[in-house]
Amino acid sequence: MKTPDTLRPGERLFALLLVVFAGYAFWESYGISGFKGLTTGGVMPMLASGVMLATGVVILYDTLRRPASAETGLPALLAYLFPLRVVLFTALVAAFVAVIPYIGFLPASGALLFVAIWTLWSKGPVWAMAISALSVGVIYLLFGVVFQVILPTGSLWT
């Protein structure tokens, strides 16, 4: 894979954030045991975050060298990194994770599948309902029965 000749929207900012994150990671790693010895628990994290910091600087330098693309600014960044569909789907998955403790894994999965398939697929709610129900049944059989995984149950039903 070759590096594109021009920058992607927000690439320079992302590289800068990586350097800041790597610096923070190094500081946190130093906080584990400082430079007390060569076999302390903080040595490997410091080495790893040091590599992150060094390579992060190289990546940032590379973004400073390359010309920006024609599409710049906040709208281009939002369109590139945060398309509405990705944002909404991620919010839906976050909601799925949040409701698992209350309604349980299988009902939450059914709800996620139904809403996601209904909105992403153009076949209507009946198809979405049928596929969701079938999928939840297969998941229950495979994980709950065959592999005997104790799937989380909801606090609302217990």
Place this chain on the structure above:
Amino acid sequence: MMETLGFFATSWLDPSLLLLTALGTFAGIYIGAIPGLSVTMAASILISFTFKWEVNEALALIAGVYVGGVYGGARTAILLNIPGAPSAIATALDSYPLARKGLAGEAIGLSTVMSVIGGLVGVLALAIAAPLIADFAIKFTSRDYMLLGIIGILLVGTLSGESFAKGAFAGALGVMIGMIGLDPMTAEARFTYGSINLMGGVPFVVAMIGFFGVAEALAQLEHISAAPIKQKVARIVPSWSDVRRYLGLGLKSSGLGTLIGALPGTGGDIAALLAYDHAKRSTKNPEVPFGEGAKEGLIAPEAANNAAVGGAFVPMLTLGIPGDAVTAIIIGALYIHGLKPGPLLLTDTPHLFWFIVGNLTLANLFLLVFGLTGVRIFTKVVECPRAILIPLIIILSAVGAYAIQNNPVHITWALGFGVLGYFLKRYGFQVGPIILGVILGPMIDANYRRAMIGAQENIGTFIYDLLSHPISLVLTCALVFMFITQLPFVKNRKRQTRP
């Protein structure tokens, strides 16, 4: 001799053992292929309900799942670009581009044949050279394991996507994630921020599911309106000329895979990565560049990861040291049945050793049959529209992340890793090195500290040890060589001198 042959053929002649091996291999292919399901998880669950069985029956089923599972990871790597198992991370690099060119059937056929060749080479090594390989592997010290781990991380040069710096950053990030939790040597908290959940560390399967499963699902949302992923599966059985052409590479990769598999703590994932790297360096003029659908990039890791299965049994059966996570579970199964893996196993219970050899051979033959048939039915699963597939991947990822330790928090972590992986992918980072770092990081940390303690915390002594012991010296030279070949000016010079 006849007695040995009888032990070898036990599972070939007993219908119930034959059936269990076939069932295990078939199930293993699907377990390995479904992202979120792991062979380790399946093997550990299988032990929980096979402990009352006869040892041969339990081993037949588990060994079948193991062989099938290591191979199965390649299926989704080829068809979806989602490795079903860590051992298929390297496979995805070239197999998915092959599938995008309409050669999914050929890729599956070649991966099957080379996996079987690799598997048989591994079993042959187990049968013939087990004591020799075990003798060699036991000579490895902590220092050597540390070097081996760093070499694994440096392989990011091969996996790095756009640039070596991005690959190295991703690898180091993986090591950092692998460091989270209580330090196993001093119980010091590392990046736990007072959270009880973080004290146990991040299971690499959770990171793998997040960075591969969830991130891929989010990335594919962009193409939701596009036609469903329909990989053309035309010819599955590879041509004889192709098999003959790549046989040399397959055998070399199998040898490498067997050796790596025999090293305790390493498994099919490292074997596949090293074989991929070897193929990339040794193939002078590939028909298609590596990363864009080179068949060599598919063959080498597939032969190596299945060869590592036989290799992993070597230290387990001869020394009682597991070669990887699955053989660690199999050791548990042997203990449950009153057997003690170790040097005496071969002399006290030769029937068991030869049964395992015969059973692994049989599982590989079943792999050939199941690998080359039923592919079209399998692809129907991935031909389903993205609008159905993406939410299903999320659900499978969630249940896979949860099932590792029955901990709901891991679902949240997998989602978080998925979002991070999505951002990294958008800016040209590969997520493979991150997973590699998560897996190898703790191993490098522990072995570095053991080696440094051995050198009395003296850097001079440590370096002297690296250069004065033959195995360490070879590995150090390999490490230096790999680093130098990744430097930009060396790469540019190589490009300029290439005709």
